[in-house]
Amino acid sequence: xxxxxxxxxxxxxxxxxxxxxxxxxxxxxxxxxxxxxxxxxxxxxxxxxxxxxxxxxxxxxxxxxxxxxxxxxxxxxxxxxxxxxxxxxxxxxxxxxxxxxxxxxxxxxxxxxxxxxxxxxxxxxxxxxxxxxxxxxxxxxxxxxxxxxxxxxxxxxxxxxxxxxxxxxxxxxxxxxxxxxxxxxxxxxxxxxxxxxxxxxxxxxxxxxxxxxxxxxxxxxxxxxxxxxxxxxxxxx
Numbered sequence: 001x002x003x004x005x006x007x008x009x010x011x012x013x014x015x016x017x018x019x020x021x022x023x024x025x026x027x028x029x030x031x032x033x034x035x036x037x038x039x040x041x042x043x044x045x046x047x048x049x050x051x052x053x054x055x056x057x058x059x060x061x062x063x064x065x066x067x068x069x070x071x072x073x074x075x076x077x078x079x080x081x082x083x084x085x086x087x088x089x090x091x092x093x094x095x096x097x098x099x100x101x102x103x104x105x106x107x108x109x110x111x112x113x114x115x116x117x118x119x120x121x122x123x124x125x126x127x128x129x130x131x132x133x134x135x136x137x138x139x140x141x142x143x144x145x146x147x148x149x150x151x152x153x154x155x156x157x158x159x160x161x162x163x164x165x166x167x168x169x170x171x172x173x174x175x176x177x178x179x180x181x182x183x184x185x186x187x188x189x190x191x192x193x194x195x196x197x198x199x200x201x202x203x204x205x206x207x208x209x210x211x212x213x214x215x216x217x218x219x220x221x222x223x224x225x226x227x228x229x230x231x232x233x234x235x236x237x
Contacts, residue, residue, distance in 0.1 A: 024065045024087060028058060032119045036112045040105065055089035056102045062088055071099045118227055121203060125231055132231035134197040137217035141168055141210065144188035163188045166210025192216040194224065203231070 040053045062084060063074040078085055078093045085093070094102075106113070124131050146160035166189075170182045190212055194204040204220040204227075224231065 020066050021083065021087065024062050024084075027061055027065060028087070031061070032116050032123075033057065036109065036116060039109065039112060043105070051092075051094045051098050051102075052089060053102075056094060056098070058088040059090060059094065060099075060102070060106075071096060075099075117202075117205070121228060121231075124199075124201065125228065128199065131196055131199060131201075132203055132228070135194055135203065135221075136197040137192070137194050137214075137220070139168070139193065139214050139217070140191045141166060141184060141186045142189040142191055142207070143186045148187060160188075162209065164209035164211040166190055166212075186210060190216075192220060194220045203228075 037054050037057060040057075044053060059074065059078060062077075063071070066074070066077060068074040068077060075093055075096065078088075078090065085091070144160045144163040146163070148159065165185065165187050168184045168190075170184070171179065173179050188210050190208050190210050192206050192208065192212075192214070193202055194217060195202050204224050206216060206220060206223075208216055
């Protein structure tokens with residue numbers, strides 16, 4: 001595995017120039033996912049293993065690092081990029097159905113992913129004494145591309161029954177002093193984030209229906225008090 005010498009912790013000036021493959025290597029090396037992988041492998045048992053759990057997981061992470069908007073986009077990248085397949089541990093490109101099954105399995109193990117996130121936050125808190133001192137809250141709309149629910153039709157596996165319609169209003173001031181307003185409407189979800197304002201890294205998150213108020217950020221702060229009490233005790237500046 002390639003080693004990047006003297007890489008400063010979260011020095012974006014050094015990380016940003018790296019290629020996507022090098023960024024992916026950093027993610028794969030430092031993400032605390034061993035417990036999740038072992039659990040998923042145990043859950044699979046001795047069935048068919050055409051696409052190993054770890055390779056599927058690595059390819060999903062690659063999709064995030066490479067900023068692919070869909071599974072099909074990721075599959076096209078894997079089909080033409082042999083080096084990426086090798087890094088992920090894949091001998092062949094997984095089928096769309098394989099990704100559907102794997103994503104369904106991941107959604108059933110959400111608590112394990114949350115534990116990974118908490119472990120990363122704890123590590124950052126130990127490495128960066130001022131991490132969590134300056135916090136900011138915001139939310140982001142996440143559109144659902146599934147069919148809208150219908151009162152006339154029952155659940156058929158294609159309709160998103162968990163999403164809802166959301167509205168978010170943005171306001172600002174122009175250089176001439178006049179104000180502007182932009183209203184965004186969507187069907188889907190809302191990602192709520194509490195971030196460290198200095199290091200620009202997430203401290204807590206949750207995903208809700210699109211109709212949920214931004215006051216969810218205060219709920220996240222209450223959760224932080226339970227999961228990371230040492231962070232909220234740090235002096236604020």
